[in-house]
Amino acid sequence: MMSRVHIASHAGFCFGVRRATDSIEELLRSKKGRICTLGRLIHNDGYVAYLKERGVEELSGEDIERICTDSENGQDITVVIRAHGEVKENLSRLKECALKNPSLKILDCTCPYVNKVRRIAEENSGEGKFFILIGAEEHPEVKGIMSCTVGDGVVISDSDELKRFTESENGRKFLKNSVSIAAQTTQKLSEWKKCLEIIEKVCTKPQIFDTICNVTEERQREAKNLAENSDVMLVIGSRGSSNTMKLYEICLSECPRTYLLENADDVDGIELRASDKISITAGASTPFSVIQEVEKAMNEHMNENFAELLDQSMKTLNTGDVVTGIVSSVSQNEIYLDLGAKATGVIAHEQITDDSSADLSKMFKVGDEVEAFVIKVSDIDGFATLSKKRVDSDKNWTGIVSAYENGEILEGKIVEAVRGGVIISLNSVRVFIPGAHTGVPKDGDLSSIVGTTQRVRIIEIKDDRKKAYASIRVVAREERKAKEEAFWATIEEGMEFDGEIRSLTSYGAFVDLGGVDGMVHVTELSWKRIKHPSEVVKVGDKIHVFVKGVDKEKKRISLGYKTDDTNPWTIFNNKYAIDSVADVKIVSLMPFGAFAEIVPGVDGLIHISQITDHKIGKPEEILSVGQTVQAKITDIDDEKHKVSLSIRALMEPAAPVVEDVAEEIVEDAAPAVFSTDDPSTYADFAGEDAE
DSSP states (O other): OOOOOEEOTTOSOOHHHHHHHHHHHHHHHHTOSEEEEESOSSSOHHHHHHHHHTTOEEEOGGGHHHHHHHHHTTOOEEEEEOTTOOOHHHHHHHHHHHHHOTTEEEEEOOOHHHHHHHHHHHHTOBTTEEEEEESOTTSHHHHHHHTTOOSOEEEEOSHHHHHHHHHSHHHHHHTTSEEEEEEOTTOOHHHHHHHHHHHHHHSSSOEEOOOSOHHHHHHHHHHHHHHHTOSEEEEESOTTOHHHHHHHHHHHHHOSSEEEESSGGGGGGOOOOTTOOEEEEEOTTOOHHHHHHHHHHHHHHHHHHHHHHHHHHHOOOOTTOEEEEEEEEEOSSEEEEEOSSSSEEEEEGGGTOSOTTOOHHHHOOTTOEEEEEEEEEETTTTEEEEEHHHHHHHHHHHHHHHHHHHTOEEEEEEEEEETTEEEEEETTEEEEEEGGGSSOOTTOOGGGGTTOEEEEEEEEEEGGGTEEEEEHHHHHHHHHHHHHHHHHHHOOTTOEEEEEEEEEETTEEEEESSSSEEEEEHHHHOSSOOSSGGGTOOTTOEEEEEEEEEETTTTEEEEEOOOGGGOHHHHHHHHOOTTOEEEEEEEEEETTEEEEEEETTEEEEEEGGGTSSSOOSOGGGTOOTTOEEEEEEEEEETTTTEEEEESGGGSOOOSOOOOOHHHHHHHHHOOSSOOTTOGGGGHHHHHHHHO
16 A cells, blocks of 8 residues: 655644735625735735635735725725735835725734834844845845835845855945844745855844744744655645745755645646655645645545556566666666666666766766666566666757757767767767868878867758768867957957967968967068078967058968067177177187177177287187187177177287288178178178288
8 A cells, every 4th residue: 555645734824824814714704895905915826816706806006096096985995915014115005095094994914923024124224234134035025024124235035145245345335334134034944044154254243133934944844854754745835935935945955756736736747656655745825725635636646546556566677668767876887776666777877978987976866767778677687777878869869950950059079980980979869970070180080089079060960860960170160260250350460479380481480379370471580580480480389479460351460579578689788788708609710700609699700810819820720610718898889780809808918919901991890690601691701801
């Protein structure tokens, strides 16, 4: 026999709601004049419909003036204020009208707990005070409470929003005042406690008003305990009821098979097993008659399905069946399902997901419902081998078709390289990507992208065979085009980029700026004269460049690379001056002297007369290429970028050396910056020396 349904002791009407319903029932029995409610009396569609059938009118704030006018014209009208209370402005207008007109009566059924919060809001707001209410901003109870504030106040929905508020500039400003905090009477107790922890950290001595109705606390606590020990939990009430929805959230967190019902008609859709323990709770706006109807319907539903459920518990499984089970345990490599049959279902990791690193404990928890395909059944072991991927694939095929029809971009992992292309898993559907659409170069290694996540577009569907073809290249091309358009819309001279060398030519280097190439001319790569860009950079190098010119019509970008900071002459001037002594490296020997590198890119001339303190026939008698010597800087020509050096100046004074006029002329003409590989840079020396 199946267990009977257990009903929570705190289910149904609370004191405030029962007080309101009893009051209106008494009015209906008296049959005196028109009866109206300002807003819905309680959050229960069935009961509100019942009142409407009995002739009770439901008013909004916009109807108040009309009601006042009708009563002034002699109509006997009673306006009932709901348990949630009403906005202070509307209530004051009605009471003002009732004082002037005896034919208008106000029956205020505001719950005493709600009235308490309204008084707290009024007394703890105003100059130098800040009032916080934890609740649902659009709920009528909350609107009524906040209408009683006389100064600054705010409604916060939950602890996450409260944390954001306390960290905001506006929040920090208000929290400097005297802070009071209260809660909507039906607020979830666990959320209220989280809010108090936050407010106590950021406020000095906040005034805390614990305004959650004690009946609500008991109802929530009992519902949690029942849900922990039940297989099926039924929560009865309206989706528009705050306390009902909080009950549902609490029960669902403890019992995955929690159902929200408005009345007995919703019972038929509930799936049951023979061993299920079933419990019922209900929101504060649910009449007990509705609870009884649900209980009766549930028992009938159980009895009607008992034979079928019993048969299910004894049923056998067959290969190829699609079954639904409840997760009974989760391990690192597999999950186990209660199938309501002789065999226990087992789904291995690889039959759940293609992601070998996925953590099953984060994907499933005990009590989850899982649909799977039966691969094999072993009556001897009592286990059925199942596949969730197989079912997911069948279900998700419609998503693939929809993505194809709508041109949607999908994302998945490349799981295998096959002949002619690769396979991508899109929501457990294996889709083929031809090699030409992978983005891998022709004859490249397709296995290089296995395991990577890619964005694709479906380019062809064969629905009859459930086969699809996708393209990485199409998406990449579209994204590249969009990126290029955005780039050209914003590019300006002077902008700087960190780019990568894409290719080299004899006239310059092409740099990838992020989907768009720019060119650094060979003359912009170095301050020295170079014959080819490869002397400075190579393909794949990361370099920092700036935009020198842009031609948006021709889609051309001219880039600069060398800067004043890298100018060898600037580096030289920052380091040396006339009379400085430097370690220089001999780079070439000429009949009239030796050229020595002072810093990379700046050479100076050591005239033959300045090599030593006695006369020599040629520089190589003393110096050799590659030799490092100390020399004194005797002259700097900033305009012509020439430097004169002297080794002799660092030697002890010796007998004067007579120099001929030709040598002096050569010394004056010597350039400082040149390439020893380019004879044109020192042709003038050869000519003068020849003279």
